Amino acid sequence: MEPNTRFNVVLLGKTMAGISASGNTILGREAFVSKKSSKSITRDVAVQSGSVGDIEVTVYDTPGLFNTEMSEDEIQKKYKEVLQRCESDPCVFLLVIKADKFSEEERKTVEKIEQLLGDERLKKTWILFTRGDELEDGNVTIQEFINETEALKNLIQKYDQRYHVLNNKTKEQAGQVQMLLIKIIKSYFNINFKEEVSEIQNPAIRKGLNDCEQDKSEQVSSLSSRRIVLLGKSGVGKSAAGNTILGQRELISLQRINSVTSECSKEHTTLSGRSVTVVDTPGLFDTQMKPEELAEEIARSVYISSPGPHAFLIVLRVTDRFTEQEQQIPQMIEMMFGQEVLKYSFILFTHGDLLEDKSVEKLIEQNCRLRDLVQKCGDRYHVFNNKDLNNREQVNDLLQKIDSMIEQNGGGHYSNQMYEDAQRFRREEEEQRQRDEEQRKQQEEKQRQEEIERVKKETEERLRAEYEVRSERASRETER
Structure with missing residues (x-):
C-alpha cells in the first residue's frame, strides 16, 4: 500500500x-x-x-x-x-x-x-x-x-x-x-x-x-558514547575518579593541596561497547593560577569534549566539611557555563570506603548546604571508592544514572552553543554592569560638583554677609 x-x-x-x-x-x-x-x-x-x-x-x-x-x-x-x-x-x-x-x-x-x-x-x-x-x-x-x-x-x-x-x-x-x-x-x-x-x-x-x-x-x-567533564576543588579525588571510570591510571592523581592538573586533559575508553571520554580540569579555587586564567581553562573542557559533554561531575570528598567555599561551587560553575549547566550536572562523592556504616543519604540529610547543592543538581548523586579500580559495578551504576539524566534532558547534551550563549550573556551582563557603574560614577561626580557649588555659594554668601556686618560696624565707628 x-x-x-x-x-x-x-x-x-x-x-x-x-x-x-x-x-x-x-x-x-x-x-x-x-x-x-x-x-x-x-x-x-x-x-x-x-x-x-x-x-x-x-x-x-x-x-x-x-x-x-x-x-x-x-x-x-x-x-x-x-x-x-x-x-x-x-x-x-x-x-x-x-x-x-x-x-x-x-x-x-x-x-x-x-x-x-x-x-x-x-x-x-x-x-x-x-x-x-x-x-x-x-x-x-x-x-x-x-x-x-x-x-x-x-x-x-x-x-x-x-x-x-x-x-x-x-x-x-x-x-x-x-x-x-x-x-x-x-x-x-x-x-x-x-x-x-x-x-x-x-x-x-x-x-x-x-x-x-x-x-x-x-x-x-548518542547513546553509544558518553562525554564526561570532572569539576571540583584540588585534592578531592577528581583525577582518581576519572581513573576509576576509565578503569586504568591514565590521569595524574596525587594527594596534594594544590592542583596537580593545571590544564584540561582528555582520555577515553570503551565500556560495555560504548565510547566513554573523560575530561579532567584544574581544581576550582586553584591558587597557582589567576582566576580569569583558571575560568578560561576550565571552560575549555566544553570544546575538548566537542560537540559537548553529556555530564558535568562535581566531585566532592564524602568526608569533607561542607564549607562556604563548597557552597560557591554551583555559582562558579553557572558563571562559567550558564544556568543550563546544572541540568547536566551530577554530584560525585569520592572516598566512599570511609563512609563505613553511614549512608550518603544521611550525610546529605544532615547538612542543609550540601542538600541545597544536591537539589540544585536535580537530586543526582553517586558514590565512588577510587581505591577499588576493579569494581566496575560502581562505574556502570554511574553511567546508568547519567543515562537517566540524559533521557530527562530530552536525549541531548550540553553544547558549544549553550556555552557561547552563556558567554554572550556574561558579556552583556558585564557591559551592563560597566554602564551602570559609569552612570553611578557620573551621578556621584555630578552630586560632588553640585555639593562643591553649594558649599562655594554658601561660603560666598557667608563672607559677603560678614563683610557687610564689618562694613556697617566700621561705618558706625567712624560716625562716633
Missing part, C-alpha cells in the same frame, strides 16, 4: 489522562484546550492539523471517558462519528494512559475503547503513556513501570509492544514526536527501511520517514 502524505491520529482515553496535552505535543503548539480538571474539558471532537517534518498530521481530540458531564450514549455517538470521518486517510488510534497507577478505572476505560474500536481497528491502536516527566523525576524507566502491574504487562503484550511515552512538559518535544511517528508508520505500512523506503513514490512521506530515521539514528549514536 502506498503511504499518503496525510496521517490521521485519534486520541482516546479517560478524563485527565492528558489527551488534549498529547495532541498539543504532537502538533507542537497549543491547538487544544488543556488544563487539569476532574471533568472532561473536551465536550466535542476537536480536529486540528499540522506537520511533523514533511508529513501532514491531523489530530482528533475526543471527550474523555468517566468524570464527564456527557452521558455514555453521547460519548459513544461522538466516537462513532470520529471513526467514520478519520478513516478516509491512513488512521491510527492512540489509547492515552497516565504513567501512574494502572487502576481499575483505567482498565475499564481500555475495555470500553476496545469494544468501540473492534478487532480490526485494534491492530492500528497504540498505547500512549503520558506524564513521562514524572517517571523521570522518580528515576523509573517505562519498562519498570509496566512490569509493576501484571494487568498492564498483559495489555502491552496484547498490543504486541505497541507503546510510546510522551513528556508533555518538556521543551524538547520534536524528537519524541518524530520517534512516535516513525514507530507508527513502520508498523502501519510494515516498512523495512533498508529495503522499502527508497521504493516509496510519494516524495513527502519518503523524506519525512528518512528524516525521522536519521533523527533516530543520531539518538542511537
